Amino acid sequence: MTAAVLCTGTELTRGELFNSNATYLAEALTALGFEVGALDAVDDDDQRIVRALERLGKEHDVLVCTGGLGPTTDDLTSECVARVLGVPLERDETSLEAIRRRVERVGRTLTASNAKQANFPRGASILPNPNGTAPGFSVKLGRAAAFFLPGVPLEMKAMFAASVVPAIQPLVADRSHQTLLRTFGLPESEVNDRLAGLDTAHDVTIGYRARLPEIEVKLLARAPTADAARARAAAAAAEVRARLGLDVVYGEGDTSLPEVVCRLLEAQSLTLALAESCTGGMVAELVTNVPGASRSFLGGVVAYSNAAKTELLGVDPTLIERHGAVSAEVARALAEGARRRFGSDLALAVTGIAGPDGGTPEKPVGLVHWAAASDAGIEAKHAVFSGNREQVRRRSAYAALALLRRVVLRSSVQP
Secondary structure (H helix, E strand, C coil): CEEEEEEECHHHHCCCCCCHHHHHHHHHHHHHCCEEEEEEEECCCHHHHHHHHHHHHHHCCEEEEECCCCCCCCCCHHHHHHHHHCCCEEECHHHHHHHHHHHHHCCCCCCHHHHHHHEEECCCEEECCCCCCCCEEEEEECCEEEEEECCCHHHHHHHHHHHHHHHHHHHCCCEEEEEEEEECCCCHHHHHHHCCCHHHHHCEEEEEEEECCEEEEEEEEEECCHHHHHHHHHHHHHHHHHHHCCCCEEEECCCCHHHHHHHHHHHCCCCEEEEECCCCCHHHHHHHCCCCHHHCEEEEEECCCHHHHHHHHCCCHHHHHHHCCCCHHHHHHHHHHHHHHHCCCEEEEEEECCCCCCCCCCCCCCEEEEEEEECCEEEEEEEECCCCHHHHHHHHHHHHHHHHHHHHHHCCCCC
């Protein structure tokens, strides 16, 4: 069974808005077992919308379209679908009343523009929208079971899950299951090479997505039953972990490295302090984005100048003179100083040259040292990261968190 996604909106075709709806729907349809054959976007031009609908309706079994259901004059989807079907638009009184109640709840009066959202092609099935004023609808469009949803991501996702998935899931003969593994520490090419042949061995489809600074590994399994598909994906995932190693594969599904680290700290009742230089507080930002981080994270210091390193964290000035601020010795001293200053179980420190200038032949742009201090001692790492200033800082922050994860998992701070 093939599926297509069509997103309408001039803001998409001009590049003014990132098309997150297309990504979400393609992944969701793939996970359901459909072969997604097209991801199209058209501007708010009625003739181009009509041509896209006619073509995609002929070529695919399922079509999911987002956008163009709002109250403004450039919201043309319902009108264009009616034109393709050769039927008039008709007002649905139940939808109109739901729209009226929603706008009145926020102290507004129903206008003609709002009422327009209750007009649908004759014969359409209405899809309720619990989060907005624009209902969706479904029709048979050529070969396709076609579904039309609002462009607002929050509204679209809820309606897709509630109304579209139950309608299209029975169309797929084989059940499917996709496992997403999150990795950090190896380039995409090496991850690919290490997993060579795994797809054939486990009869799964492997997909990769680079999301700086991580690599996602997606394992899609299809089988006659959902349980068999899950089992096949699980076996493949176990081999991925074995081939890449647990230091590289840090999590599964909808998680993040900072979240994994915070949950490890919380589970073992460990506290964390930070000392950051080149990352400028990015590690602290990543950690504090995790709900509940305050149960483990005590605080941090952005010690950018040498004076701040000395005065706030007690780094010996002669250490900086002898080795330079960007060195393993200073990274170790920063971690030790942060742990002492905050009284934490663990501390992370990062110091480096984020660029674009400031490098030397001995210490090039991208050179970063980071260290983790615990009761077991201080472990330090270094690397020369590629990319622009933002990329170097982000890679550095993730490298520090990855080191902390290894320390928590392996060192004697574990109970």
